Amino acid sequence: xxxxxxxxxxxxxxxxxxxGMVVLKKSPIASALSLVIVFFCFGGxxxxxxxxxxxxxxxxxxxxxxxxxxxxxxxxxxxxxPSLDTMRAGRLGRFMIIALSIGLLSLFIWAFKETTPPASxxxxxxxxxxxxGGNTRVLSELLFSEYILPFELTSVLLLGAIVGAVAIAxxxxx
Amino acid sequence: MMRIEPWVVLxxxxxxxxxxxxxxxxxRNIIVILMSxxxxxxxxxxxxxxxxxxxxxxxxxxxxFFIITVAAAESAIGLGLVIAxxxxxxxxxxDQIKLLRE
Numbered sequence: 001x002x003x004x005x006x007x008x009x010x011x012x013x014x015x016x017x018x019x020g021m022v023v024l025k026k027s028p029i030a031s032a033l034s035l036v037i038v039f040f041c042f043g044g045x046x047x048x049x050x051x052x053x054x055x056x057x058x059x060x061x062x063x064x065x066x067x068x069x070x071x072x073x074x075x076x077x078x079x080x081x082p083s084l085d086t087m088r089a090g091r092l093g094r095f096m097i098i099a100l101s102i103g104l105l106s107l108f109i110w111a112f113k114e115t116t117p118p119a120s121x122x123x124x125x126x127x128x129x130x131x132x133g134g135n136t137r138v139l140s141e142l143l144f145s146e147y148i149l150p151f152e153l154t155s156v157l158l159l160g161a162i163v164g165a166v167a168i169a170x171x172x173x174x
Numbered sequence: 175m176m177r178i179e180p181w182v183v184l185x186x187x188x189x190x191x192x193x194x195x196x197x198x199x200x201x202r203n204i205i206v207i208l209m210s211x212x213x214x215x216x217x218x219x220x221x222x223x224x225x226x227x228x229x230x231x232x233x234x235x236x237x238x239f240f241i242i243t244v245a246a247a248e249s250a251i252g253l254g255l256v257i258a259x260x261x262x263x264x265x266x267x268x269d270q271i272k273l274l275r276e
Contacts, residue, residue: 001178001227008178012186019190019213023197028205035209038190042216049183051223054238058219061242066212066249073253074205077260094200101196108188112181122231139235147236154243161247169254171261 003048011048015041028079032070039063050126052135183224191217204259204266208252215245 021034039062046055124138132138143151190213197210219238226234256266263270
């Protein structure tokens with residue numbers, strides 16, 4: 001793939017390091033701030049892969065909205081130090097979880113490496129997208145023609161989520 | 175210039191996915207578990223975008239668009255549940271959820 005190796009490897013290294021910190025840090029606020037950095041790295045990778053709209057949405061929705069929600073809840077709950085003990089299970093359980101993850105990861109990497117990448121099936125080569133007016137335009141035209149039903153369904157989903165979140169988090173009236 | 179093979183990008187995606195996977199299984203703090211789920215969702219999104227580029231097909235990016243929407247709804251509901259849980263248990267430790275065990 002024609003992406004810059006320098007930028008790819010630096011984004012990937014930073015993302016892996018900080019997602020390790022998300023899992024390992026004791027304090028949830030440190031995890032949340034590491035997660036923000038991971039999201040920005042992912043945004044950079046999306047932009048490198050010519051997915052400009054997705055990169056912008058990644059920054060706006062994930063690094064903006066979702067992380068603000070997380071940090072807001074952490075601040076709101078104001079958890080005291082003893083109650084945020086970190087790890088589940090004993091040493092053996094933790095070892096088994098890590099072994100399982102590494103095993104499955106090697107299986108995935110082996111599968112990706114051994115299979116040949118699929119041949120191009122679509123018509124949207126970077127050149128054609130450029131001629132049609134750019135990534136955002138092509139994506140939005142598809143969104144309002146071919147994918148109009150799922151698009152409308154997401155608005156129903158979001159309405160349900162708003163009502164549900166308020167109903168769950170509301171203080172019970174006595 | 176050196177080229178990045180597609181499997182390297184996909185291997186990076188699966189690395190992030192399994193870091194999130196290990197986080198979901200290992201941590202006890204429910205907020206960090208939700209963050210690990212976000213990590214896994216992001217890894218899947220990057221896989222979609224990579225294949226979208228490989229196949230020259232926009233379906234992958236369209237799927238990412240919908241996944242981002244669902245992830246936003248999911249974290250709103252999830253954090254609402256965390257607040258409800260904290261209100262009843264005064265804790266965010268998942269090992270404290272044992273009402274059905276007693």
